[in-house]
Amino acid sequence: MMTKHAPAAAFEDDGDPDDQTVARRGRPVGDRESKRNELLRAGIATIAELGYSGASLRKVASRAGHTTGAVTYYFQNKEAMVRAxxxxxxxxxxxxxxxxxxxxxxxxxxxxxxxxxxxxxxxxxxxxxxxxxxxxxxxxxxxxxxxxxxxxxxxxxxxxxxxxxxxxxxxxxxxxxxxxxxxxxxxxxxxxxxxxxxxxxxxxxxxxxxxxxxxxxxxxxxx
Amino acid sequence: MMTKHAPAAAFEDDGDPDDQTVARRGRPVGDRESKRNELLRAGIATIAELGYSGASLRKVASRAGHTTGAVTYYFQNKEAMVRAxxxxxxxxxxxxxxxxxxxxxxxxxxxxxxxxxxxxxxxxxxxxxxxxxxxxxxxxxxxxxxxxxxxxxxxxxxxxxxxxxxxxxxxxxxxxxxxxxxxxxxxxxxxxxxxxxxxxxxxxxxxxxxxxxxxxxxxxxxx
Amino acid sequence: MMTKHAPAAAFEDDGDPDDQTVARRGRPVGDRESKRNELLRAGIATIAELGYSGASLRKVASRAGHTTGAVTYYFQNKEAMVRAxxxxxxxxxxxxxxxxxxxxxxxxxxxxxxxxxxxxxxxxxxxxxxxxxxxxxxxxxxxxxxxxxxxxxxxxxxxxxxxxxxxxxxxxxxxxxxxxxxxxxxxxxxxxxxxxxxxxxxxxxxxxxxxxxxxxxxxxxxx
Amino acid sequence: MMTKHAPAAAFEDDGDPDDQTVARRGRPVGDRESKRNELLRAGIATIAELGYSGASLRKVASRAGHTTGAVTYYFQNKEAMVRAxxxxxxxxxxxxxxxxxxxxxxxxxxxxxxxxxxxxxxxxxxxxxxxxxxxxxxxxxxxxxxxxxxxxxxxxxxxxxxxxxxxxxxxxxxxxxxxxxxxxxxxxxxxxxxxxxxxxxxxxxxxxxxxxxxxxxxxxxxx
DNA sequence: AATGAATGAGGTTTCATTCAT
DNA sequence: TATGAATGAAACCTCATTCAT
CATH class of the missing domain: 1.10.357.10 (Tetracycline Repressor, domain 2)
Structure with a gap:
């Protein structure tokens, strides 16, 4: 919903998106969001360990237990991921x-x-x-x-x-x-x-x- | 002055270039050190501008007006150059x-x-x-x-x-x-x-x- | 047939291409193996002709009609390729x-x-x-x-x-x-x-x- | 006389070069020849250990205790050395x-x-x-x-x-x-x-x- | 006769990114 | 939505070779 490349993303939690939003204090959370957070956490750990240039998308992805493609799916590119x-x-x-x-x-x-x-x-x-x-x-x-x-x-x-x-x-x-x-x-x-x-x-x-x-x-x- | 590809080198001993030529018989020893320093300076400038990983040997070399090979000739590898x-x-x-x-x-x-x-x-x-x-x-x-x-x-x-x-x-x-x-x-x-x-x-x-x-x-x- | 750059691949399953397409849903699994074999064959030919050190990844790749990156995608490194x-x-x-x-x-x-x-x-x-x-x-x-x-x-x-x-x-x-x-x-x-x-x-x-x-x-x- | 850095080496045994030639059965031996042989021996050892492509001129030279230039001075190029x-x-x-x-x-x-x-x-x-x-x-x-x-x-x-x-x-x-x-x-x-x-x-x-x-x-x- | 500084091509490898599926 | 095959650029580095000294 707030990411660029997720055309159908909004349809997933159409049952009742609000209960989630309420429970977790204002954040529009869902699978999408939690996966994104997993990647963010993995990114932080990888950057901490290996530095910016050492933190390749592959390494971040594999630390999070996802594929390389997933990273570029959730973030437009490496810079966008790092900004996030x-x-x-x-x-x-x-x-x-x-x-x-x-x-x-x-x-x-x-x-x-x-x-x-x-x-x-x-x-x-x-x-x-x-x-x-x-x-x-x-x-x-x-x-x-x-x-x-x-x-x-x-x-x-x-x-x-x-x-x-x-x-x-x-x-x-x-x-x-x-x-x-x-x-x-x-x-x-x-x-x-x-x-x-x-x-x-x-x-x-x-x-x-x-x-x-x-x-x-x-x-x-x-x- | 006695090196082939070191245009900037000549400016170093502009006080009296001859005393060097006379003093050091055979191969120009001083050149080695001054060339090395040129590369160090280029390395510092490049790292300052582009960071460690951005400072490729190519960029350092070209900033110093040399080829990539020259850098690895003077320093065993990138790490050694950076240590220096x-x-x-x-x-x-x-x-x-x-x-x-x-x-x-x-x-x-x-x-x-x-x-x-x-x-x-x-x-x-x-x-x-x-x-x-x-x-x-x-x-x-x-x-x-x-x-x-x-x-x-x-x-x-x-x-x-x-x-x-x-x-x-x-x-x-x-x-x-x-x-x-x-x-x-x-x-x-x-x-x-x-x-x-x-x-x-x-x-x-x-x-x-x-x-x-x-x-x-x-x-x-x-x- | 389903790979972009594999002109020779099509000859492999000339018996009945459709059964593959039908049998394997989703991603073409067989392609991976056949592509790998293409690379192996190219590697053998190149080594035979030019020897181990003459068989650069670039040459192997181009003989197979692929890019260098494809080789290192299928094999961790040259040693692994040669082992295979x-x-x-x-x-x-x-x-x-x-x-x-x-x-x-x-x-x-x-x-x-x-x-x-x-x-x-x-x-x-x-x-x-x-x-x-x-x-x-x-x-x-x-x-x-x-x-x-x-x-x-x-x-x-x-x-x-x-x-x-x-x-x-x-x-x-x-x-x-x-x-x-x-x-x-x-x-x-x-x-x-x-x-x-x-x-x-x-x-x-x-x-x-x-x-x-x-x-x-x-x-x-x-x- | 047989040391590496003797520029006047050839002139040293001018007393009677022939006695050597006679002693060693027809071979026109001299400093030049013995140094060449040193390099050959080093070359053999290096090739045995590291293979043809692993035997760089640098390694051969340093094993023989000479400079890289010496090898290309005694042999036109790597191929010539290997032929010898x-x-x-x-x-x-x-x-x-x-x-x-x-x-x-x-x-x-x-x-x-x-x-x-x-x-x-x-x-x-x-x-x-x-x-x-x-x-x-x-x-x-x-x-x-x-x-x-x-x-x-x-x-x-x-x-x-x-x-x-x-x-x-x-x-x-x-x-x-x-x-x-x-x-x-x-x-x-x-x-x-x-x-x-x-x-x-x-x-x-x-x-x-x-x-x-x-x-x-x-x-x-x-x- | 001998050196070694310097070159530039080419090697292996890693990477961000694209895209068909 | 998500994958992963494939790309091609660029990284570090080694090398044979040249040439002024």
Whole structure:
């Protein structure tokens, strides 16, 4: 229905499409959608493992247990698949970040970030796609749009915490947000190369340091 | 000048071409090295522009004005070429960072970093190779070795500035160094996607913010 | 008939093309096998003519009227193709040797051998692959397995004829079988270089000589 | 004098070049010749190990401790080198076969053959070149010429032994010689693939069998 | 006499993509 | 809806050969 090459696709769930739509919270899901998601997941795992150019359609397909043709059936071409993957990655990222976003506890936020990074292929794939985005305008556009939205929300959170006195206000909120985002990116960047720098207590030290650096200086002095 | 197909080579020793000819009897030894460097430079530019997998030997060769065979003549294979490129990049980076390293002025250091990034292909290539290092152990080894050396030097500088009171000492020097390195990496990572975030005054704001975050809290309070 | 680029394929099922079309619903399954056989045949001819290393995938493909990609689609790589070819050659060889194997007439057997050799590319390809087997363990394994099976059957035939008094029994059956096999190999080896040694009557003389050498000595004396 | 990088090498033994020429029986030997021989030997070893197409000039050169250029300096091209190698192989073969050729003892002849085969690369290289001769007329010519000369000498020996009653005379001498040559070729052909068939006593059994098959039938009956 | 830098053709292989079924 | 056979371009790499030195 939202894909280009599925002329008869809409007819399958004509019995009662809505009950599905309701159950799974707004997503028009069906066999088609779930198969597409399988492919997306396989794509993420493959890109994480082998990089963008290493993730051939054949490999993605076989990891998902489908045929090569299936991939090009569900996605116009490789670029389209990768675009879908990237949007999907941002979707999941947003979901995770939003849960408890209201709490405004930065430490908890970092903990979640760490869990995401160590647990899944998501960050690895993100990183690989970022490298590819340098050459693929379609990907760059997605990054610009979604990443700036992410930073905007981060900025809002920081601003809120500046008002409540939890975060220093002698640096503009958007600058602090940028620094936090850059830090997280920088860490994620080196994580696969030197994972030992991010184990156990050292990760906590890094987190503590960030919190210290952005806390109001007065607080630190009093301590 | 003495090579058949190296038009650019002649510009290298334009100071006094004869002294070379005279000094080196028989075969031109220097040519080998300079040709190799030509190829390295072409490789860096190509990787920066097209990424690791986009930088085919053909493209690198033709950018250097040579044939594909020449590349594999100078380097055993693509991996060897890329290894050489990465070491070369770190060499140049070290050289740049070491100049004025004794001064210990972080602001100056950031300014140099910014110049490097905006001026050349070097950071772009670094980033692309880092993404590739995820899949190529030989590259990962180089990163581990040289990046940790870089962080060690940065840590030493930070420690020195902690002793002189310029940098806060309530966070371990190696943690601060790591944060600075990660910040720089994170910035470099997003720079090609959203260059507008790093123009003119904003880059200064980011730099100032870092300096503020790592200065002793007391200093900030007094201000 | 149902393949795009297989002009020769149509000749295979000229008996009644429709029964295939009717029998197999959906995708044409048989085509796959027949196409594969086309490629095998082309491979045999090419190896016979140009040797193992001369038989590039490009040449094999174009002889079969296909693209290079088709070859690597049907066979994982060149080695796999050659393995398939060798097994195929042994299969055909076995088939031919088995027909009338029960008769136990060695002269007839030699005649068949001669027909095989002069008629087709099979022996030429066999010989080329044997030379290659020296460097390719996978081929060597096939030779060991199938060639020893062939000698075993030959030994059984010889033993049978020893019991019936047609073959001398003062030499062990397996040794005689080995000699016969070696002779055939040696002839086949020189055949392409000096074909004039194996024409018409001289081939018969050679055959007669073998039969004389393995007949019971008493028989020869009486003559 | 016999080292690689001596530009003035030819001038070194100008004292009396003839004594060498005399000592080594008519061969115009000198540095040039010995270096050439080094390359030939390296070529034989390389072809034996890797086959014709696997024996690149680079590999041959480096095995001989020389540069690639040296090979093309001493031989017009690869084909010329291989021709020289093949002639050289036949030369050595002839030398070995001629020693004691007068004795006419076939058993001793087989023993020597066996020693040659198991000891050296010579037969392996021969076999590889024979396979290549199929496609290279220049090699085929050499085989025809030298191999037929070899068979002629073998025929003469057999004829002599037929007259002395050691060999059966109910088969023409040239046919027997051909069979012996073919047997030897056939054995050599399979030797690298199934060496276990030619160890110790089994080799003796094979030899004995040949002798039995070519001995006068009367002799065998009396036994 | 000898070197080795450089070439360019050709090898195997992988890949995204198309399309008949 | 989904498959998978087939394509053809392009990748990396090796090689025989040439030629200035």
């Amino acid at each position: 993957i990237l949007e999907h990655l941002f979707d999941e990222w947003d979901t995770l970040l939003d849960i408890g976003g209201a709490v405004g506890d930065l430490r908890q936020r970092f903990r979640r970030w760490k869990e995401m990074n160590t647990d899944s292929d998501q960050w690895m794939a993100q990183f690989q796609l970022l490298a590819q985005a340098r050459h693929e305008p379609a990907l760059a556009e997605i990054y610009q749009r979604r990443y700036s939205a992410y930073r905007a929300r981060l900025t809002a959170t920081v601003a809120m915490q500046q008002r409540s006195g939890e975060v220093r206000d002698d640096i503009a909120a958007d600058i602090i947000a940028d620094q936090i985002a850059a830090l997280a990116d920088g860490w994620a960047m080196m994580f696969p190369i030197e994972p030992e720098r991010f184990v156990g207590t050292r990760m906590d030290e890094l987190t503590d340091a960030v919190l210290k650096m952005i806390e109001p200086p007065a607080k630190a002095v009093r301590r | 490129i990465l070491e070369h990049l770190f060499d140049e980076w070290d050289t740049l960072l070491d100049i004025g390293g004794a001064v210990g002025d972080l602001r100056q250091r950031f300014r140099r970093w910014k110049e490097m990034n905006t001026d050349s292909d070097q950071w772009m290539a670094q980033f692309q190779l880092l993404a590739q290092a995820r899949h190529e152990p030989a590259l990962a080894e180089i990163y581990q070795r040289r990046y940790s050396a870089y962080r060690a030097r940065l840590t030493a500088t930070v420690a020195m500035q902690q002793r002189s009171g310029e940098v806060r000492d309530d966070i371990a020097a190696d943690i601060i160094a790591d944060q600075i390195a990660a910040l720089a990496d994170g910035w470099a990572m997003m720079f090609p996607i959203e260059p507008e975030r790093f123009v003119g005054t904003r880059m200064d704001e980011l730099t100032d913010a870092v300096l503020k975050m790592i200065e002793p809290p007391a200093k900030a309070v007094r201000r | 070819i060798l097994e195929h050659l042994f299969d055909e060889w076995d088939t031919l040797l088995d027909i009338g194997g029960a008769v136990g007439d060695l002269r007839q057997r030699f005649r068949r051998w001669k027909e095989m050799n002069t008629d087709s590319d099979q022996w030429m390809a066999q010989f080329q692959l044997l030379a290659q087997a020296r460097h390719e363990p996978a081929l060597a394994e096939i030779y060991q397995r199938r060639y020893s099976a062939y000698r075993a059957r030959l030994t059984a035939t010889v033993a049978m004829q020893q019991r019936s008094g047609e073959v001398r029994d003062d030499i062990a059956a397996d040794i005689i079988a080995d000699q016969i096999a070696a002779l055939a190999d040696g002839w086949a080896m020189m055949f392409p270089i000096e074909p004039e040694r194996f024409v018409g009557t001289r081939m018969d003389e050679l055959t007669d000589a073998v039969l004389k050498m393995i007949e019971p000595p008493a028989k020869a004396v009486r003559r | 190698i093949l002639e050289h192989l036949f030369d050595e073969w002839d030398t070995l076969l001629d020693i004691g050729g007068a004795v006419g003892d076939l058993r001793q002849r087989f023993r020597r053959w066996k020693e040659m085969n198991t000891d050296s690369d010579q037969w392996m290289a021969q076999f590889q070149l024979l396979a290549q001769a199929r496609h290279e007329p220049a090699l085929a010519e050499i085989y025809q010429r030298r191999y037929s000369a070899y068979r002629a000498r073998l025929t003469a020996t057999v004829a002599m032994q037929q007259r002395s009653g050691e060999v059966r005379d109910d088969i023409a001498a040239d046919i027997i010689a051909d069979q012996i040559a073919a047997l030897a070729d056939g054995w050599a052909m399979m030797f690298p693939i199934e060496p276990e068939r030619f160890v110790g006593t089994r080799m003796d059994e094979l030899t004995d069998a040949v002798l039995k098959m070519i001995e006068p039938p009367a002799k065998a009956v009396r036994r």
